[in-house]
Amino acid sequence: MRFDIITVLPGLLESPFAHSILQRAQKKGIAEIHVHNLREYTNNKQKSVDDYPYGGGSGMVMQIEPFSNCIEKLQAERVYDEIIFMTPDGVTLNQEMANELSGKENIIILCGHYKGIDQRIRDIYVTREISVGDYVLSGGELPAAIVVDAVVRLIPGVLNDETSALSDSFQGELLDAPLYTRPADWKGHKVPDILLSGDPVKIENWRYEEALKRTQERRPDLLD
Incomplete structure (x- = not known):
């Protein structure tokens, strides 16, 4: 199973994927986890990925182009079963959803930041929106790590005792x-x-x- 996570803070995800069950799953070749720095897919010298919201208001909005560039590059290399956006207004993650996702092969996870992301990203690319609870975090990186952990541990061969997860x-x-x-x-x-x-x-x-x-x-x- 392969996860491609798109984020402006790749360093934030280094530790969760480098220890315990997730580390073991990667060493066994059962799961692949790739983290992509969104700033590498910008079209400007400043490597900025956000701008002021149309219509005014507080905060900054993540632009569509960097996400589009990264997603379409990945899609040119393989077919993805899901493109997931981590957002507080998504469907709350539960065990049934984790079970379902564990049967997928390739998944992209988008991590929002700032005030949010351009709605057109959600309309055009996203196939599923997931929340980890009724609260707001600084970004989608920690929720993405939660989804990956909940799903990967269910893949046969990851846990030493496969009946444990059941x-x-x-x-x-x-x-x-x-x-x-x-x-x-x-x-x-x-x-x-x-x-x-x-x-x-x-x-x-x-x-x-x-x-x-x-x-x-x-x-x-x-x-x-």
């Missing part, structure tokens, strides 16, 4: 049950006896009941 919160529309590991007794705080019973049926039933209880308490909207 039991994560939200995979079965429930939050995950409480988790425990050694020691069984820590300063009087004990692991539930059922988990030490060795009975897989009873343990699975306990985990389901606990997951249902936790979901009812914390995210009843998932049950609705």
